[in-house]
Amino acid sequence: MKPFLQKFFLNSTFYVLFFALTPVLVSVLSLAVVVRAPFISHRRAMCHFRQLIKVYGKIIISFARPLVRVQYEESAPLPDAPRLYVCNHRSASDPFLMAFPPGEIVQWVNTWPFRLPILGPFARWAGYLSVRAMPSEEALARSARLLEQGVSIAAFPEGTRSASRVMGPFHGLIFRLALQTGAPIVPICISGNENIPHKGSIALNPGTIRIKTLPALTQSDYRSFAPFKLKTLVHEQISAELKRMEAAE
Amino acid sequence: MLKEEVIKLVNEVFAEDFEIDPAQLTPEAHIFAELGLDSLDTVDLIVALQKKFGVTIRGDERIREIRTLNDLYEFVLSIRPAE
Numbered sequence: 167m168k169p170f171l172q173k174f175f176l177n178s179t180f181y182v183l184f185f186a187l188t189p190v191l192v193s194v195l196s197l198a199v200v201v202r203a204p205f206i207s208h209r210r211a212m213c214h215f216r217q218l219i220k221v222y223g224k225i226i227i228s229f230a231r232p233l234v235r236v237q238y239e240e241s242a243p244l245p246d247a248p249r250l251y252v253c254n255h256r257s258a259s260d261p262f263l264m265a266f267p268p269g270e271i272v273q274w275v276n277t278w279p280f281r282l283p284i285l286g287p288f289a290r291w292a293g294y295l296s297v298r299a300m301p302s303e304e305a306l307a308r309s310a311r312l313l314e315q316g317v318s319i320a321a322f323p324e325g326t327r328s329a330s331r332v333m334g335p336f337h338g339l340i341f342r343l344a345l346q347t348g349a350p351i352v353p354i355c356i357s358g359n360e361n362i363p364h365k366g367s368i369a370l371n372p373g374t375i376r377i378k379t380l381p382a383l384t385q386s387d388y389r390s391f392a393p394f395k396l397k398t399l400v401h402e403q404i405s406a407e408l409k410r411m412e413a414a415e
Numbered sequence: 416m417l418k419e420e421v422i423k424l425v426n427e428v429f430a431e432d433f434e435i436d437p438a439q440l441t442p443e444a445h446i447f448a449e450l451g452l453d454s455l456d457t458v459d460l461i462v463a464l465q466k467k468f469g470v471t472i473r474g475d476e477r478i479r480e481i482r483t484l485n486d487l488y489e490f491v492l493s494i495r496p497a498e
Contacts, residue, residue: 302455335447335448335451335453336451336453337453337454337455338453338455338456339455342455392432392433392434392459393455393456393459394432394433394434394451394452394456394459395433395434397451398434398451401451
């Protein structure tokens with residue numbers, strides 16, 4: 167089969183599965199939590215719910231499997247404490263890729279994902295935070311409470327998809343959260359998905375997405391840093407590692 | 416205060432409080448896109464400038480118009496009349 171036709175066929179298959187099965191998967195996964203909820207604590211129910219969201223993410227990624235492959239790598243053991251996953255952001259596929267890093271995760275998201283049908287309410291029920299829709303103080307306070315409960319936070323501090331291999335500047339709120347709480351920062355490099363799909367398109371192009379966690383920065387590493395310095399350091403670490411990863415391709 | 420002096424003191428704030436390489440501190444440098452400050456850093460910048468120049472600039476609406484370092488130099492000059 168010609169590559170164009172193969173891509174068309176695999177994209178069609180992916181989106182038919184995505185749109186047809188998302189309502190089913192979301193309903194089944196939500197029901198699995200609702201049925202158990204009366205017999206377990208609210209905290210435990212939320213934990214199950216967030217783990218099931220990761221299951222949903224992995225299932226969706228598996229639908230794209232013939233076209234898109236995902237490699238996940240940890241360059242160092244991750245700390246046991248809840249973490250702040252700080253990721254670069256090239257594509258709409260990034261939130262689904264947060265199914266790979268371990269632990270119960272709440273994502274900081276932009277305002278528009280909350281407006282998506284089905285997935286928007288799903289994210290809201292899971293306690294995802296639309297940080298642009300609330301004052302910084304509230305985002306910090308709610309995130310600090312989540313960390314105290316053992317929940318990790320995933321953030322894309324570029325704030326919007328870069329759509330290219332050039333990283334945009336970081337917004338510093340997640341680093342202020344680190345300085346306030348002492349939570350370890352795990353930088354995550356996501357490479358290869360700038361065209362899966364490209365910003366402004368829904369077409370998935372063939373390729374391999376690589377997710378690599380960098381060694382965590384612990385409170386003892388960054389305690390004396392100003393927020394701007396910490397933000398700059400993590401930006402430089404992710405940028406340098408992405409260059410290394412992509413130079414090796 | 417002469418503009419050269421304002422430039423020197425403003426650049427000191429960026430170098431000391433934000434640890435930005437002085438080579439990046441050119442008048443046309445965009446404070447957000449090129450130097451990487453965000454809205455929260457701007458609050459820290461205002462506090463540092465107030466301390467450096469002994470003035471009160473928080474609440475001045477003209478701050479919202481500042482984009483480049485030169486805009487900032489001109490703004491500081493405007494609130495600190497030439498001696």
